[in-house]
Amino acid sequence: MSKKDADTGFSKKRLKRLTECMAAYVERGEVIGVQTLVHRRGREAHCDVIGWQDDVAKKKLRGHTIFRIASMSKPITSVAALMLIEEGRIRLDDPIDAWIPELADRRVMRDPVGPVEDTYPSPRPITVLDLFTHRSGLPSTLANITGPIFKAMSGLTSGLGLRSNVGVDPWLKKLGELPLVYEPGARMNYGFSTDVLGFLVARASGMSFPEFLSKRLFEPLGMEDTAFFVPQDKLNRLSVNYAIDFATGKRVLDDHPENSRWAVEPSVPSGAGGLVSTADDYMKFARMLLDGGKINGTRILSRKTIDLMTSDFLTPEQRRMPFFGYDMWSGRGFGLGVSIVDNLAGMKELSSIGQYGWGGAFGTWWFNDPREDMAAVMMIQMLFGAATSKIQRDFTTLVYQAIDD
Helix, strand or coil, rough: CEEEEEEEEEEHHHHHHHEEEHHHHHHCCCCCCCEEEEECCEEEEEEEEEEECCCCCECCCCCEEEEEEEEHHHHHHHHHHHHHHHCCCCCCEEHHCCHHHHHCCEEEEEEEECCCCCCCEEECCCCCHHHHHCCCCCCCCCCCCCHHHHHHHCCCCCCCCCCCCCCHHHHHHHHHHCCECCCCCCCCCCCCHHHHHHHHHHHHCEEEEEEHHHHHHHHHHHCCECCCCCCCHHHEEECCEEEEECCCCCEEEEEHHHHHHCCCCCCCCCCCCCCCEHHHHHHHHHHHHHHHCECEEEEEECCCHHHHEEEEEHHHHHHHCEHHHHHCCCCCECCCCCCECCCCHCCCCCCCCCCCEECCCCCEEEEECCCEEEEEEEEEECCCCCCCCCCCHHHHHEEECCCCC
């Protein structure tokens, strides 16, 4: 056996470090299972399937295990909207009012944590670009955790699959009854923007959002297991999901296939965080972007559209603002649904200028590196655990350190 794969340029010995590190997370009980998948130069370079799909039932993780991908739904929703931009149906600087009249004539809170009634007229409408970049000013159950606006958002959820039974139109109507917490374009406020972007895709295309994704994206790419819910005949492939109880620090059950929230088709499909997928399916999506918008001869986007998608749209001031309390933007910016590395020193980890991707609240993580002709996907199921950010960074570092060409 050679020490290096001449076609993919990875050291087999150094890839073993990646396997050992991921296995250690399982052995320590920080996650019950982890799947990693790396492609380089058009070939699969590495694949590990370690641990359990259900640790209690001793059901092993498998290559076709289905994972809840949370915010890794956002790049998929963004690509759907970019397809409509290429068709001339929408433009980045278009106000969204024509498609989402529920969010027209906005008013803005004078104080994001102050009285909901104390508002002033928005200086401009929300645009399509605002939705892509989370600068719509819409309130967020993720970012605004205190103040009267949080109580006013009762019944609206965000980020982890809306799972509302009211339907899209009533949901948008309820959202439209709330003021903005910031002026459109003023700052990043992570939450409902990508959900609204998905509903805009539906109205602009004349299809439901799940139908658009299925016909225009998933079927052409062969993403057979990516959807907003898991049908009964596939539930035996859905991983158990855990969360961390912040009061005790212990792992607790969050969602189980036997009574999963993802076993029923939602009436409000969340483009921000509602999809499930497999590592293989998401790699098809990643490789399509890496190959300039096409895969196996099927073109989804123009190469020039991906150039725009992976450009930083945040202002210098916005990049100085914390993201969930973290210094997120010292090494990267944010484009049309993905973050993009532009400062290696600011990243403080192995990477490349131009690397782009996004992760999810259940610990899933994906990145593409055009400079290295590489795509990498990691799947776990741990909601907001302390281990998730560590394992994502360790995965990224150990992929890069294995490059040997």
